[in-house]
Every structure is written in structure tokens, then in C-alpha cells.
Amino acid sequence: MSELLLHRVRRQLETLKLTTARERLDEHLQRAAQRELSHLDVLDSLLGDELALRAERGLVTRTKLAHFPTLKSLDTFDIDAQPSLDRKALTELRNMAFIERAENVVLLGPPGVGKTHLAIGLGLRAVQAGYRTYFVTAQDLLDLIRIAQLDGIPGHKQRHLVNVPLLIIDEIGYVQFDRPAATWLFQLIERRYERHSTIVTSNKSFADWSDILGDTTMAGALLDRLLHHSHVLNLKGESYRLRKRKGGASASTP
Ligand code: ADP
Ligand code: MG
Secondary structure, eight states: OHHHHHHHHHHHHHHTTOHHHHHHHHHHHHHHHHHTOOHHHHHHHHHHHHHHHHHHHHHHHHHHHTTOSSOOOGGGOOGGGOTTSOHHHHHHHHTTHHHHTTOEEEEEOSTTSSHHHHHHHHHHHHHHTTOOEEEEEHHHHHHHHHHHHHHOOOHHHHHHHHHOSEEEEEEETSSOOOHHHHHHHHHHHHHHTTTSEEEEEESSOGGGHHHHHTOHHHHHHHHHHHHHTEEEEEOOSSOHHHHHHTTOOSTTOO
16 A cells, blocks of 8 residues: 555656655655654655755756856955955955846956956856856857858847846957947847846957947947946956966066
């Protein structure tokens, strides 16, 4: 009789796709019998296991889907090597409230000062906090737009760029946008405006964005949306890579 019941519970867990609970049912029941645990204890530990494994799998999946070029953590960012960084602003960003408030982050500075590292670090933290995140470079966006011009825009891809809770656009400034591409980028930022967060990194100051986008009005309109609710972090100094090579990356390096 109880074998029948056990069989039914297993089937029910399978049907409900509670696979971890299904796999660990016998183990939990045995433990409960040995330690005289209550039914509620069994349910609690069984569902707890299921949720823990789901959270872990979700994290792995979100990390994969984020397309980070490398994994960088905020914890490995040597803040003393970057005296120009606004520490208070970074501390505030770490708590991820900016994503809840659909605010943007703009990281500006010359090559090698840690813009991409910080963008990925924030992205990884977002992924760990449960937010879907997607990393692209400006070049990736241009490639996408070109493919779209040839084949028609792949709708799901565009929807993903518009709707993902945190979008990271790295390296605006290294590649030139032509007019259709600049319009497309503007529309992307416009559609995300006040709905979702975007992190942008650039080696160019805002005054140079007219050249990058090939259009002063468009650049103005884009920056207007991007900067309305935003945290702008200016990073200065020499490339961290070069300083490392010279053996001099330290807080005292100007
Ligand atoms: P950027 O995007 O500004 O050109 P990156 O973020 O790619 O620079 O940094 C270049 C390299 O130096 C990366 O490997 C990055 O991890 C490292 N780096 C830069 N700044 C720091 C820092 N303050 N602490 C630790 N590593 C850093
Ligand atoms: Mg970079």
C-alpha cells in the first residue's frame, strides 16, 4: 500500500518537473525515519533542495546567456589602483538598485583603465542577483544591424536587446556608426529609456559622440535619453596593463 503511495508521489514529482525532489525523495524519507523527523521537515528539506538546485542552474544559465567575453569580478578590481574612480558611486551601484530603478551607467576613460572590467563585474553581480543580462560590443551591434539590413532584423534578437533587464554595450567610440546604424542605436536606447538599465563604456568624451554617430542631432537625442537617469563614472590614468608590465600598478601611480 505504502509502496503504491510512494510510486504515486514519485510520478507526481516527475509530472511537476520537480526533478531534484524526485531524485532525493528516498534519501529524505530514510533520513526522516532515522531521525524521526516530521512530515513538515521532509517537505521543507525536499523543496529546499529543489529550489537550491534551480537557483544554481539559473545562475549558470544566466551567466552563459550573458555572453561575457571574460569573467571579471568587482572583487578583483583593485580600487586603489584607480584613485579617479568615485568610490561612493561604485558602492551604490554594487547593491543593484540602479537596475530596479532602470538607471544607466556610463563608464568613460582611455584604454586599459578598467571600464570593461567594471562593466562585466557589475553584469556578473546582476546575474548573481537574478537579473538577465546581455553583453555586446558596439562592433557586435553593428554586425547585427548589417545582418538585419540584409535579411530583415531577427525579431527575437531585437526584442531581447530591447527587453533584457541589463544590457551592456562595450566600447562605443572605436567604431563609426553610419546613419541607419546610428538610428538603430538611438531607437534601442529610446526603447529602453526608463524601462531597463543599460551600461555603456566609451573611450570618447560625450562631445565626440556626434562624430561616432555621424549626426549631431541624433547624438544629442541619444545622450539625452542615456544620461537622464544615469551614473557617469570617469576613469583616468595610464593603462593598468601597461603599468603592470612596468611593474608599477599601485595606488601611488598617478
Ligand atoms: P578598458 O576597458 O578601460 O580598456 P579593461 O577593463 O579591459 O580596460 O582593463 C584592462 C585589463 O586590466 C583587464 O585585464 C582588467 O581586468 C585589468 N584592470 C584594469 N584596471 C584594473 C584594476 N583597477 N584592478 C584590477 N584589474 C584591472
Ligand atoms: Mg574595454
